[in-house]
Amino acid sequence: MNTAYPFSAVVGLDDLKLALLLNAVSPRVGGVLVRGEKGTAKSTIVRALAAQLPAVDAVPGCRFACDPAAPDPSCPDGPHEPGGPSERRPSALVELPVGASEDRLAGSLDVERALTEGVKAFEPGLLAAAHRGVLYVDEVNLLHDHLVDLLLDAAALGTCYVERESVSVRHAARFLLVGTMNPEEGELRPQLLDRFGLTVEVRASRDPRERAEVVRRRLAFEADPAAFAARWEDAEAELAERISAARERLAGVRLPDERLEQIAAVCAGFEVDGLRADLVTANAALAHAAWHGRGEVAGEDVRAAARLSLPHRRRRDPFDAPGLDESLLDELLDSTSPDAPPPDGGGGGGEPPSPPQDGGRRGPAASQDASPERNADSPHDAGPSRNTGPEQNAGSSPDAGPSQNAGPEQDAGPAQDERPGGGGGERVAAAAAPHAVPLLEVPGVGEGAAGRRSRSRTARGRVTGARRPAARVRDPHVVATLLAAAPQQRARGRSGAGLVLRPDDLREAVREGREGNLVLFVVDASGSMAARRRMTTVKTAVLSLLLDAYQRRDKVGLVTFRGRTAELALPPTSSVEAGAARLRALPTGGRTPLAAGLARAAEVLRAERLRDPARRPLLVVVTDGRATAEGDVDRAARLLAGAAGIVVDCEDGPVRLGLAGRLAARLGARLVPLGDLDGIVRAHRGRGGKAA
Structure with a gap:
């Protein structure tokens, strides 16, 4: 049996302890969201809390932990008589993996009983197991949108509704929702964020003595978990007793x-x-x-x-x-x-x-x-x-x-005027408030992570066809299966009313939805971009595109180039907040190493293709097209061949050289004037989706 780290042995984290304990005293508080950098014991303390929660009375044999004093009238294992027999159960701690499926969370048809006994039975999911306990979601900000929707419904109603695979079930699902997240990996949807009653920001101590005590205790725990837990047994028992007393006092x-x-x-x-x-x-x-x-x-x-x-x-x-x-x-x-x-x-x-x-x-x-x-x-x-x-x-x-x-x-917010940068004639331009931008899509149909940008084959969405399954069928296409089996009935010796089905008749539904993409910004920060306060307009435009990426569940990256080199200012991440902060602090000045910027972008895309081959990239190059530093622009552009993208032309003034247009032609991308972002959609459709 695994021994959890004692709650009382955790060093510091007073805000987090208090938030968890308030929820332990009153589940009506609504859960806790724990935000913080990696390695701050977020998961450790949440798991330790479960051992301190008082046990609950439940109806014997009920898979949904019904309270015998007030059983759920719609319990699938019911009906239960109020005041009937009961059994003591420890409060459940149910962990929801980021990659869980919808049927694992909400429950589904018990396929084994359906095939072996011919009965339609419901197999409960994690929401049922968490009833009257704790539902813990590590890295909750990385949870897929369709699972977030299920959590929102259950958290709002206290009930889980399951309507799928000929199963129609509802059962109580009231739980303490605890989520942990690293903000660097992206933020939560506002709807789910609001469902957490409390939030706590945690950071590791910078005191060497406290850090040493952390390591000392952790090493002692790993060397002998049982002995370490025994040292804190009295403190744990006192804490559990205090939680129980506070619960009784609450009314x-x-x-x-x-x-x-x-x-x-x-x-x-x-x-x-x-x-x-x-x-x-x-x-x-x-x-x-x-x-x-x-x-x-x-x-x-x-x-x-x-x-x-x-x-x-x-x-x-x-x-x-x-x-x-x-x-x-x-x-x-x-x-x-x-x-x-x-x-x-x-x-x-x-x-x-x-x-x-x-x-x-x-x-x-x-x-x-x-x-x-x-x-x-x-x-x-x-x-x-x-x-x-x-x-x-x-x-x-x-x-x-x-x-x-x-x-x-x-973030202090955008300044109204440009301010000096780090020296050498560099300036840091202001940025205005972001505005709405039209939809930018990657052409074709992908199979990436669920999002809201480009067309994609997904597990959710409208049915567009059927195909032979490559693995276990989770979404059968009944009509296509029947059509595949129908011509073979005479050859298979059918004699009764039912169809004779074989495994190779099975077809699964092909659904089309939307995916999130990798939006890689390549921003020219050279001296020519600082002219006529042009960089203020550029930053505002890129901030607007970043906001759009946040709303469409994209990953974002930021490459900047100036002087003689290009820099990966923001590695691809789901945290658009980090991208906005880096962009606002971006200085301008120096020469224009355009080739270096394109080559750096090609390196980033190549690495991301190996890491996540299903996520398609969208390249956004923001430049006036000038190249005043060494480098072969044509060669660098060839490295980006095949990547969908746009070139935002930042050139202005009465005399224009059209250099950004030439760059767009080399990249096979779409050219869009900086002040005319509304033309993206029309241009995209006008060329038949050549590039977004």
Whole structure:
């Protein structure tokens, strides 16, 4: 039996511990999204939590863990009589692999029983197994869209509906949803992001002593897991007992109207969308009060809940990283506190402070300088914790208040004027807000990862035909199968009403949907691009295309060239936020090594073709076509033969040399003027899809 790393032995990560414990006390909080760099024990602590959750009473033999006190009336294993026999089961921890299939998640027809017993039976999936437990999704941002849709439905309704393969089933699916992700690999869809009640940003500690303690404990655990777990057995038992006591206490915790109005004022002050933030914050504040043994929600409970429930709901732009301006939070809490004195000049409570014009972010230092309210009953709440390492030291406690973990550096946003670069006459141009762009497609039909850009044969989508299966049939095409078998019935000696089928009659459906592509930007950052503030327009256009790539589930890469060399500024990734940050900081100046830029792009595409051969590339070259540095442009262009692409012509002025047009001809790509991106669609269709 595998021994999980003890929850109490984890060093630091106070925000994450608190978020998980609040969900353990009250599942209504809605789950936790853990964002952070790799190697910060995100998975370790989530798995450790499951061992601390109280066991549940379930109907004996029920595969859906029905509560015997209030069984699900639609349970496929029912009906169950309320108040019937029960059995104790440990809370389930179900892990959803990124590559899971839809039938594995939601369930499907039990093929074995259908073939051997001739009965139509339902085989439950992971959503059924996670009912009344924890559903853990590692790398949740890499989950396929169709699985995300299923999760959204189940999380919203608390019920899983299965309508497939002649099976029509519904069953309860209420679970604690915990996801971990590395933001460098891409962001979550906004709909799924909002389904997580709380979010926590974790970073590894930079304190050498804490890091040494992390390694010391991990080595001890790996050397003898059982002995290490035994050392923390008393702390684990105490933690489990405290969770159970807080759960029992929760129903009696009162949320006064003045605190509820304070929560509403804070959510309104941060301009969050919808009312889910208000509900989550209220439930989290109740759980926080129960965790600390209070019978009524206090101001510190509201503050702790808001710090965890609002950061991921503050995003106004896909390029924004989640974050919270804690100085604004303090202002809103102070101005709406029922204990606050009335403002000068008499009158009622006054208006809460307005959020700053930068979207509620006053710089990276703001969240680190603010000191959260502390619980006077706990010595561990005396000051902000700086422990952000993967394990916890012996003196730390999971009831510590939220730590001052700094989130990723915030983009300051585009400046209004160009600013000096790193020297040598370089300049860093501003960028305006991105705008909508027309659809750019790779011609033909691919078979890449699901997305929203180019045509593709996918497991989901409209049926366009049938084919012989290459492996196990998961999506049979009934009509095509019957048509294949019909001409052979006399030869097979058919005598009854049914058809005589053979394995080679089987046909599977061919479906067409949309795929995501690799969009590789090759951007000219030479001195000629800085003329007449041209680079501002270029950056705005590329940012707009990056936004489009985010919405269409693409991977993106960025190659820049200036001076004498080309640089891979952003290796292909799903994180368009990283691409936007690199682009905004891109300086211009120097000569134009066009050949080097094209050759570097060819290297990137060749490597990505080996890594992910199914993902088709779309090349976007942004240049005025000048080549003032050494290099054979024709030879470099031949290296990119066969890649679909466009050339965005950045040349302007009354006299034009048409160099970008010549480059487009060499690449076999489509030429589009920088100021006329709307012409892409018309140009693409006009040439019969030669290039996107």
